[in-house]
Amino acid sequence: MNEYEHALELKEETIANRRFLHENAETGLHLPETKAFVMKKLKEYGIEPVECGEGVTATIGNGGKVILLRADMDALPMKEESGEPFSSKTGAAHACGHDFHAAMLLSAAKILKEEEAELKGTVKLMFQPAEETFQGSKNMLEHGILEEPKVDAALAYHVSPGRFPVGLYMYNDKNTMMYSVDGFKITIQGKGSHGAYPQVGVDPINIGVHIHLALQELIARECNPSHSCVLTIGQFEAGTAANIIPDTAVLQGTIRTNEKEARELLVKRMKEVVEKTAEVYRGSATIEMISEVPPLICDSELTKEVVGYMKELEIPNLIPHPDVSSSASEDFAVIAEKVPSSFLYLSAGYLDERGDYPAHHPKVQFNEEVCPIGAGCLAHCARRWLEEH
Structure with missing residues (x-):
């Protein structure tokens, strides 16, 4: 019995864990x-x-090379509107599928534990918090997730909703x-005054508007057109009344790029433009930099190996979709910057109206038929990589 067949036997358990x-x-x-x-389930298996920072880790195996399997566990601060009978009771929502990731890795761990005597190395588990805030990987990295035992390679999957068939995988x-x-x-310091006498104050709202406009010019005039760059201001807060110029204004945003050099340029120039525009x-x-995550660049050789291992399982309707790139971000990139890593999307979509909503939408739904695919592939790829390395 291969790992996918074993995962099929654990399908209901994986779904139950996901729903909890x-x-x-x-x-x-x-x-x-x-x-x-998560810790209770691992002990049952x-x-x-052990705790690693704010996350959980464990090892399965017999020394030798080490492959890390990673799952994030955190949800989003939003109210769920999916209509599922097991909808969140907490006011937070697993609208990005991290509940699947944790449940699939739990089942993969159970499978690998039963195969432990035959493993040709060690599998290290990484259950991480705070992917949505880009803190979790760094937190566990700072607490030694890649050490003792030292990790040689890493693998992660991410489920994807939408009008896609289950079985499609993207890399x-x-x-x-x-x-x-x-x-x-960005916190702008001005000088408050009566709205009727702007000349005696320094208007931070006016400064914020000029900063916003100036930052957009960085994309238009300073970035290489062959690079993909996005600079978004998503929050602008200032003032308490229509006739009062406030002391301060706050802008928050993100810079996203697909190239390291573009990232370095934009971050540097953003800081210069903000400071100089305020002075003018x-x-x-x-x-204040809230998050600093590099582009996710997968190791080419490892990714080819993982795709090859997945094909060995002969999972029905498992369809490869290569050369996928997304302007979204993922803090697994922090791990991929340190060790050869592979990251793949697994479709958890529906071909009917349930597939109409994207990740991070309050009405999004994910197809639980992906559970044995994810669990089986995690376990199989880990075992096969250890065999070949």
Whole structure:
């Protein structure tokens, strides 16, 4: 019996674990109930988990080379409107599928534990928090997730909703798969005054407007047109009344690129433009970097190997879709920057109206038929990589 066949036997258990995590969704870096559930399940499977920063890790195997299998566990701070009978009770929502990732890795761990005597190396598990805030991978990295034992390669899957058939899998073994993200918070200091006497104050709203416009010119006039670059201001907060010029204004946004050099240029120039524009209009500005995640660039050789291992399982309707690139961002890139890594999307879509909503939408639904595919592929690819390395 191969790992996919074993995962089919565990399908109902995987779905039950997914639904528990979905119903009890938690956000951010601290996921007490989620973490406790994952650790309890690992212990039931005969695996000894330990905390790693705010996440959970464990090992299965017999020394030798080490492959890391990663799953994120956090949800989004939004109300769910999917209509599922197991909808979240917490006010948070697993609208990005991280509940699937954790449940599939739990089942993969159970399969690998049963195969432990035959493994030709070690599988290291990484259950991480705070992917949505781009904190989780860094938190676990700082607490040694890639050490003791030292990790040689890493693999992660991400489920994808939409009008796609289950079985489609997407990867990129040539170029950037997902963009960098540099989140920033700009605090503009002006001088408050009565709205009727702007000359005695320094208007931070006016400064913010000019900063917003100036930043867009970086994309239009300073970025190489062959690079993909996005600079978005998604939040602008200032003032309490129509006739008062406030002391401060705050802008928050993100920079996303598919090239390291474009990222370096935009972050550097963003800071310069913000500070100098504030000075022109007699104010000042400070910049806080909220997130700093590189582009996700998968290791070409490892990704080709993973795709080859997946084909060995002969899963019905498993359809490869290469050369996928997304302007979304993923903090697995922090791991991929340190060790050879592969990251693949697995379709968890529907071909009917249930596939009409994208990830991060309150009405999004994911197809649970993906569960044995993800669990089986994680376990099989880990075993096969260890055999060949």
